[in-house]
Amino acid sequence: MYAPPYPVAAAPGAIPYQQYFNAYPTIHYPQPPSAANGYGWHGNGYGWQLDPKQWRKGGGGGPVPPTPSTGTVEETPIRREKVEKQNAWFGERGSGYRVKSGEPQDFYKLRDQCLDRGDLFEDPEFPATDSSLFFSRRPDRYYEWRRPNEIANNPQFFVEGFSRFDVQQGELGDCWLLAAAANLTLYKRLFFQIVPDDQDFDEKYAGIFHFRFWQYGKWVDVVIDDRLPTYQGQLVFLHSTEDNEFWSALLEKAYAKLHGSYEALKGGSTCEAMEDFTGGVTEMYEMEACPPNLFQIVLKAYERSSLMGCSIEPDPNVLEAQTPEGLIRGHAYSITCVKYVDISTPNVAGKIPLLRLRNPWGNESEWNGAWSDGAPEWRFISEEEKEELGLTFDNDGEFWMSFKDFQKHFSRLEICNLNPDSLSEEELLEGHKKKWEMSVFEGEWVRGVTAGGCRNFLDSFWHNPQYRITLTEVDEGEDEELCTMIVALMQKNRRQIRNTGADLLTIGFALYYLPYPDRVPKPLDLNFFKYNASVARSPSFINLREVTCRFKLPPGTYCIVPSTFDPNEEGEFLLRVFTEKANIMEYDGYNRGSIREIRGNEVDDEEDEPPSAPPDSPPDSPPPHPPSSYPSYPSEPHYPGGGGGYPYPQPAAPGGYPQPGYPQPGYAQPGYPGGYPQPASPGGYPGYPGYENQGYPYPQPNPYPGYPYPQPQPPPRSSRSGDPISSFFKSLFK
Known part of the structure; x- marks a missing residue:
């Protein structure tokens, strides 16, 4: 109730007027790139699976990820204990988080201290204990916390770069987070904003790593040690397909620390994680009730480098059932290109709106209707335009379709818009992007x-x-x-x-x-x-x-x-x-006037009845x-x-x-x-x-x-x- x-x-x-209102100034936060989202509460496999693109080190570089800033905006009289910042260390004033020691967890300072002492970092804020695993129960078996060199030979942060295949779900029902992490690997500059590449198992290894997450208008740098929960010598939760690659497992641990425990990650929506990875804002459209100018919305979103995905309503009786047109129900597709394409036939000439979609399976499961691979419609497109589109007819999961067919066969469209600072000036000039x-x-x-x-x-x-x-x-x-x-x-x-x-x-x-x-x-x-x-x-x-x-x-x-x-x-x-x-x-x-200071994580002591969960929803995930x-x-x-x-x-x-x-x-x-x-x-x-x-x-x-x-x-x-x-x-x- x-x-x-x-x-x-x-x-x-x-009550006097001034007691009714909080007074917060307009704060324009510079923020990094945005990305796509999923839909609904996940934990049962529903959500985004993403393109198997793979980035290699040394292949483009990209800007150096920002480090926490010491600059502030003007402090308001109402929120005296909280100073807003663009970036902040975990536990730093303005980060929104407090630490037991009172000292902000500065990654570089802590790493240097460990190197000087010759020991490995142990995080007092997120200890290797059961309290970091679960908050509602005791573990049903013994989990041993091990460092990467105790789990695999020759541990590495990245093995031949990073890809979505580095994200493999473990026993935790956090596929909503994993779907977002997989999407993160598709965009190099965005990836290194979240996963700094200034850390590895090299001469500066001290058992300490850090990751950055967007939290309500600012970027928080979260420091962790590299002790990971294992059972019988194997990682229990998120892991990579490569036994000696650990960036993804450490990313999950940092996100768990941000929310208090691994259990806190059970059940959620992919858009929540994508927003925490990007600072973007999510829109969702149902094809049954879409606005008449939806293609213009999609085209503008593409011009702004917004990330987009789509899906078809699942068959309740068949997991990932295939339609006669070759599309997969209950499956997420990425929208990788949006174009008006010139078409010329003996009877008509003009432009037709097309979308390029990708099935993350990366195989022959593709659309087989109009404008599919090898379809006769392509003969009405000039060779120059085909080259400009990068047209290929491979069994790689990627295909084109008309926007009309898209509206007919897909159920849902998701758009995550980039914030104003998601694009570098170079990208804006080269790609004619808009902020x-x-x-x-x-x-x-x-x-x-x-x-x-x-x-x-x-x-x-x-x-x-x-x-x-x-x-x-x-x-x-x-x-x-x-x-x-x-x-x-x-x-x-x-x-x-x-x-x-x-x-x-x-x-x-x-x-x-x-x-x-x-x-x-x-x-x-x-x-x-x-x-x-x-x-x-x-x-x-x-x-x-x-x-x-x-x-x-x-x-x-x-x-x-x-x-x-x-x-x-x-x-x-x-x-x-x-x-x-x-x-x-x-x-x-x-x-004017003082309303009240923010009381940390204080909440009402109300006793609402838990909402009834649908049959397919994950446990503990209303x-x-x-x-x-x-x-x-x-x-x-x-x-x-x-x-x-x-x-x-x-x-x-x-x-x-x-x-x-x-x-x-x-x-x-x-x-x-x-x-x-x-x-x-x-x-x-x-x-x-x-x-x-x-x-x-x-x-x-x-x-x-x-x-x-x-x-x-x-x-x-x-x-x-x-x-x-x-x-x-x-x-x-x-």
């Missing part, structure tokens, strides 16, 4: 202060943190004058505190249009939300680590309100906003689920009421905004992994609009008498024909 264990937040006015503009905010929901719950709880909803963003420049190359914006809301540190019984919160966000931003209060008050509907929202409130959605909005000022579903649920969050053009974004609150007050299926109406429900008539959308037409879901789509019911839209009304607009049984209110500022009006019409606001919802997901 998701009933809040605490009273509903106090009515507006009961996203990104704004990042940190915040938290505090019980009785800023944890207002969703829009169902109107009296407290306005207590939530609020962020204003002004979109001024429209996208390039679009017929309609709209601005693309991706909003990603991520809850922080939930996996690290699984040993306390904490679970993921049910989160989402809403966007409100501000036609007169200078004439409304900062922050927006109860009256505003009582008589103004949101113009866009997250697809659903759901218990995933991150909720992401793409919007196409007219230029103007908007307010983003992130929240949990129920009031008084505490947690920290990271809000990231990606736009194609520069934007102006600010925290819509107060900078799937994403809607809150208890949602109906079982989105088609069942749900009207707010009782226990803090919405007591007022629902507001109409701002003038010029049609009532229906809310964004298509990204996560909450038909065919959710495991076959359990889909999360409902907010409020549970039929379709995606949620409780505010479609089907509400009460009349829409007239403008509120005495409303102290002008009623919302649509943005001015553009010089182009047509109303940009009317076209807003039609083009929302372009």
Whole structure:
């Protein structure tokens, strides 16, 4: 159950204004490359398997991976104990982690100390004991911790470079992590950002290694010793196909340390690991409900070097069943190229959108339809274009297909967008790549202060943190004058505190249009939300680590309100906003006063019933689920009421905004992994609009008498024909 264990937040006015809001400055984090993600909760083999490309040392070099920085941004009066940094050693102030000794774990300093003393490093923060293996039980057998030279002869960090074949799953149900690690090997510069190559079993070997992970806006350098759990002399968990290669096993250990134990890695989503490896932001699309301009989205993602993958809904009765067209169900494919290809036939000439896909098996299991290897369609392509495409007809798992066939035969598309600093300037110039503009905010929901719950709880909803963003420049190359914006809301540190019984919160966000931003209060008050509907929202409130959605909005000022579903649920969050053009974004609150300092990993002491897991989900891995007050299926109406429900008539959308037409879901789509019911839209009304607009049984209110500022009006019409606001919802997901 998701009933809040605490009273509903106090009515507006009961607490001074400055106590309602945290004040965090805009922080633009330089971050490394992004990569692709998987879908759903993994631990049973579902997820990404990736191309068997292999990088060799000495074959290209690439930039030197960054080391932790000593620079900081301005410290806020609210978070005095935490200074934000681009990079940080594990345990360093600003890393988000504390160490028992109080001394940050500086890899180079610790290695030099061990070399001077002539001994091997033993990590006091992640000891070779059962507590580093499991938090909920004792091991059912004895695990012996051994160093690599006690496991294999001639141990090496890399054996002839690195490839996805270096990632082999052991006894731990963390295939979601392994899928991400395998994808990491495809991109050399990205790989060395996570796995520094300044370490090996050479003359500087001291039993110490380090890895870097993105954690909520910063890169944390995690130091470990090289003692690994074994049983009967063999590695128990992640290992390489080469017995004497250890980078992958050590990477898994560093990630386990980051989250407290190996057991903490059981069950998860590949996108979570990919984001920790890259700092990227994930989008997901279902082919049954995809936007009409999906190919333009895919093409732009490819131009920005976003990583993409796709899959077909599995057959519940047959593992990896093959379709008549040669495709594998329940299997992940990589999208390796997106092109408009010139075609010339006796009857027609023009461009056709094609995709190049790769089956990670790397064998003859390929698409056998139109544009497949050796298909007759290729005779209409010039030899020059074939050469430009690098066209080959080998049994290597790679094939081309039309975008139309892709939409027909595949079920799901995953895109992980790169952040603005994912590409080097050289890559931008050589590949004509484009960067996203990104704004990042940190915040938290505090019980009785800023944890207002969703829009169902109107009296407290306005207590939530609020962020204003002004979109001024429209996208390039679009017929309609709209601005693309991706909003990603991520809850922080939930996996690290699984040993306390904490679970993921049910989160989402809403966007409100501000036609007169200078004439409304900062922050927006109860009256505003009582008589103004949101113009866009997250697809659903759901218990995933991150909720992401793409919007196409007219230029103007908007307010983003992130929240949990129920009031008084505490947690920290990271809000990231990606736009194609520069934007102006600010925290819509107060900078004066002290709210409270962040209390480390403190969580609510609530006793929620564990969600029921689908049959195929891994143990101890609850799937994403809607809150208890949602109906079982989105088609069942749900009207707010009782226990803090919405007591007022629902507001109409701002003038010029049609009532229906809310964004298509990204996560909450038909065919959710495991076959359990889909999360409902907010409020549970039929379709995606949620409780505010479609089907509400009460009349829409007239403008509120005495409303102290002008009623919302649509943005001015553009010089182009047509109303940009009317076209807003039609083009929302372009």
